Amino acid sequence: MTQVANHVQSGSGVPAAARRRRKKLTFDKVSFMAVFLGLPLVIYLVFVISPFVQAVYYSMTSWSGFDNNMPFIGFDNYVKLFNDDIFMISVRNSIILAIFLPVITVILSLILATLVTIGGSSRGQIKGLKGAGFYRIVSFFPYVIPAVVIGIIWAQIYDPSSGLLNGLLAGLGFDGFKDFPWLGDPRTAMVASMVVIVWGFVGFYMILFIAAIKGIPAETFEAARIDGAGRFRTAITITIPLIRDNIQTAYVYMGILALDAFVYMSVLNSTGGPDNTTLVMAQKLFTTAFSKSQFGLACAMGVVLAVITLIFSALVFLVNRLTGGSKDVSN
Template sequence: MEINKGRGRFIFLCLAPAVLLFVIFLIIPTFDVFRMSLYKWGGYTDNKTFVGMQNFTKLFQSDKFYQTFQNSVLLIVIVTVVTFGLALIFASMLSREKLKGQNLLRVIFYIPNILSVVVISAIFSAIFDPNSGLLNSILNLFRGSGADPILWLGDQKIVIFSLGGAMIWQAIGYYMVMYMASMANVPESLYESAGLEGAGRMTQFFSITIPLIWTNIRTTLTFFIISTINMSFLFVMAMTSGGPDGSTEVFLSYMYKEAYTNSSYGYGMAIGVVVFLFSFALAAILNIVTKRDHLEY
């Protein structure tokens, strides 16, 4: 009995600091965001006016909000699909295929993940430069030097895809390494048996590899979609500042500008509440949609 009590006290003492920090830096600020979304407040004075749901009414009547919603969802879809598709393909190639310089390729793919968003943004801003950028210089070899330059970060129709390209380049290596770790645990005998039955590489990939690492894919997919909301804010602020004409404005950049630039802190917190609920709902839906029976081998 004394042993159980001592063990309980030890567990409590180990968990208490983490729980305390969690409450102070996450739970309380989250509730405060919900509370402040009901006030009209500039953020820098003590003059607060309770307005109830007026901030949310204003938000859902704002065309700019719906534009940021569209941009955010578009980035989530494009970046998630391309990143996970390429990460799985590269992980499979570097895990199963006998390629020269495999270890070097793994390092090269992972390098973007250790660079800061500011550095990556500077690299891609230089690549996308309309006059001397690498991308236009390559295209001019086929289009001719007299062709009008493509404004990768200045054309409202393509700028969001340019941002997506930078985000994809930054994320592929990290998820590739995670999938390689999962694929390393799949017994080679399963592939050998499938090969004897006449299954090709593609069939093995979709029938053996994907099902057996699905738990890892499911976990990383949820994590990545939520983190994309945060990462898109950093790339937007570093590369376009929401321009041109708001065509790259996303959830958090819109919230930041309203709360700290336009001195509409209460309205900004209303945006934060909507983003929180959207992220939570998206994670819950994704968790249900991707649920599969656990496979054992």
């Protein structure tokens, strides 16, 4: 009884959480919260949230962009957008890019990363293909080239009369491609443009996946080898599940880039391609704002693009969660 009384008198019977709540904030805690929580939050509000809120307001005006006159027109710009056939074509093209570009880029990057990390000899130490370091440098090289330069290079490669691609195909006996307009034909313009973007980014995501695979203990791959798992089975059942978060991140970033793709599409086809087959939302937004001086309408396009981007990101996280992405597979 004496021990119980002393225990109660000392206050040790009070829950630990309640005792922590009674503690006064010290200067160290306040300064830490201000620097590492408050300051980033203020920066985020000022440079991210505030511009977006302004864009939403501007999208409900008929602002020309070059004066202070901003007549409020409500949702008229949005009604106009969804009745604009060309804008809807640009939305469709952007969604097509968001569907196919991340899939193609991530799959190719995973294949290359697997080959240069665990795709080597099936005997001895787990290692990649011979000359893996050289493959990494060559694959990553396109990423360091500015997007404008990449677009110009590939525009020359696709040139119907003097392009390298048609020259090679004609040299191999495919005479039908002698003067084929890859960027000028509605059947191939979008595919040819996607090839350029994939070429520019596959090396970067390959390096990202290499770093993730290097973080997997070598004993895990050794155990799989002892169990008789081949390279393909090892990649599907071990590598991909263990780097799933990295794949999700890469998919989201690549999807966001695909929904923009302004630089690549503008350099390859500044007018939107034949029958607007390569016109994306960012191109339509730029033309509306700076060629037609309709900044209010352009802001509405930007809001629609932002909403589609958020929906895309949310769907990626949702699908990843529904397919078991939140489970711990490390064991």
